[in-house]
Amino acid sequence: MGCDAVCSGGVRNGSAAPAVAAALAAVALLALPRDAGAGLPKPIWGEAIGPKPPPHVDLVLAIDGTGSMFDEVSAAKGAALAAIDLYADAAPAPVLRVGVVVYRDKIDDAARIERLDLGPDIAAVRRFIAAIVPHGGGDRRESVFFALQTAIREMAWDPERNTAKTVLLIGDAPSKTYAGEPGIDKLAPEARKKKIALSAVAITRADDTITEFTKISDLGGGGVALVDPPPPRTDVPRSKPPGRDVVFVVDTTGSMGSVIDAVRAKVHKLAKAMAEEGGGGDSTLQEFAEVRFGLVDYRDRGDAWVAKMRTPLTSDISHFLAEVNKLSADGGGDWPESVTKALVVALDDKMGWDPMAGKAIVLVGDAEPHRYGGEPSYEDVARDAGARTIPINTVACSGDTEVPPFKKIASLSGGDFYRLASLGKAVDHSVTGK
Numbered sequence: 001m002g003c004d005a006v007c008s009g010g011v012r013n014g015s016a017a018p019a020v021a022a023a024l025a026a027v028a029l030l031a032l033p034r035d036a037g038a039g040l041p042k043p044i045w046g047e048a049i050g051p052k053p054p055p056h057v058d059l060v061l062a063i064d065g066t067g068s069m070f071d072e073v074s075a076a077k078g079a080a081l082a083a084i085d086l087y088a089d090a091a092p093a094p095v096l097r098v099g100v101v102v103y104r105d106k107i108d109d110a111a112r113i114e115r116l117d118l119g120p121d122i123a124a125v126r127r128f129i130a131a132i133v134p135h136g137g138g139d140r141r142e143s144v145f146f147a148l149q150t151a152i153r154e155m156a157w158d159p160e161r162n163t164a165k166t167v168l169l170i171g172d173a174p175s176k177t178y179a180g181e182p183g184i185d186k187l188a189p190e191a192r193k194k195k196i197a198l199s200a201v202a203i204t205r206a207d208d209t210i211t212e213f214t215k216i217s218d219l220g221g222g223g224v225a226l227v228d229p230p231p232p233r234t235d236v237p238r239s240k241p242p243g244r245d246v247v248f249v250v251d252t253t254g255s256m257g258s259v260i261d262a263v264r265a266k267v268h269k270l271a272k273a274m275a276e277e278g279g280g281g282d283s284t285l286q287e288f289a290e291v292r293f294g295l296v297d298y299r300d301r302g303d304a305w306v307a308k309m310r311t312p313l314t315s316d317i318s319h320f321l322a323e324v325n326k327l328s329a330d331g332g333g334d335w336p337e338s339v340t341k342a343l344v345v346a347l348d349d350k351m352g353w354d355p356m357a358g359k360a361i362v363l364v365g366d367a368e369p370h371r372y373g374g375e376p377s378y379e380d381v382a383r384d385a386g387a388r389t390i391p392i393n394t395v396a397c398s399g400d401t402e403v404p405p406f407k408k409i410a411s412l413s414g415g416d417f418y419r420l421a422s423l424g425k426a427v428d429h430s431v432t433g434k
Contacts, residue, residue: 055094059087062150066136075227075230099155102115107356108136111135152190171203191221196220198219200222243356246362247360247362249365251299253329254331255367256366256397259420262423292357296345310326313353338370340369390413391415395418396417
């Protein structure tokens with residue numbers, strides 16, 4: 001059941017629990033179990049056999065608990081409690097067990113997942129939901145699929161085939177997939193095999209979240225409800241989430257002259273926007289406690305340097321801009337360049353990465369990586385970046401030989417690939433995480 005069902009249900013009010021309950025009911029997200037034994041004669045319930053047993057239901061609520069849910073947390077809790085009430089108030093009353101998975105992101109370490117396993121103590125579930133405090137997350141995308149993995153694989157589901165099993169995902173942001181973790185294309189078949197339906201409530205107007213939550217429900221055999229986010233809260237002080245660390249890794253060989261000028265212009269424009277934001281603007285940079293920048297300048301063996309850390313991560317924008325202004329194009333020799341060495345320098349602890357900050361690398365170049373003996377492969381370096389939650393957003397500047405490896409570096413690290421014409425988008429995405 002996809003978005004058409006939602007739209008026909010007229011679901012567009014998200015803050016009040018009754019409206020959320022109506023949204024869930026309108027798209028039939030929470031179906032009670034059907035009679036088992038399809039194709040077999042139905043038993044004759046009565047004195048000879050006894051009363052018909054009540055239906056059994058297992059419900060796991062997967063709730064986004066990141067800092068971006070500061071304004072939406074009341075609506076999310078309302079949706080969760082409304083789902084419980086829909087089952088509890090059904091006739092005949094089911095034997096209901098409920099569990100909760102609160103998810104954030106990999107950067108949040110031990111707080112990435114908080115869970116309460118399936119059980120019949122509904123009062124304890126309500127207390128657990130009431131105690132959810134949104135925090136963490138760093139960037140916009142969150143561990144949606146990891147939450148579904150936890151719900152499907154680790155919760156104590158009733159093995160009985162007649163028990164209706166549902167995961168209800170409630171959140172406002174799309175997923176982030178890390179190397180070694182399954183996506184929905186793998187998780188949905190696992191859920192179907194265990195007779196678990198996947199449904200979703202998207203508390204947002206963002207198209208990418210709605211599209212992804214709809215896909216999850218379509219593949220998971222459930223439904224999706226769209227709930228408008230409530231207006232921003234002003235009654236509670238808002239704490240800023242962790243800062244952002246962004247390292248620019250720039251090819252400065254002879255062929256990069258005009259590109260370096262474009263990079264310099266974009267960085268100066270970014271610095272100006274940050275200065276205006278500091279004076280009371282409404283830039284998305286306001287969301288972060290601090291934004292720090294680092295710079296690596298690379299060429300190739302035989303040049304004056306191979307890869308130089310011009311500045312470690314710093315919040316001193318004037319110092320960072322001064323280093324950017326020193327970039328100049330020279331050297332290079334043959335076509336491939338020391339991309340791998342540059343990434344190794346960028347990922348080094350000397351760069352000063354903050355373990356609590358959202359992170360990204362912007363790799364800008366026009367040549368494929370040189371493969372030298374004694375150096376790791378660029379694939380291994382990209383995987384290491386992904387394991388450390390440092391996506392590498394690559395910008396290909398010539399459209400030739402660097403495109404396949406730059407795409408691979410982005411993919412293996414969890415980043416995105418861009419052409420030179422989209423340099424601004426690459427930088428904005430790296431700095432804001434959006």
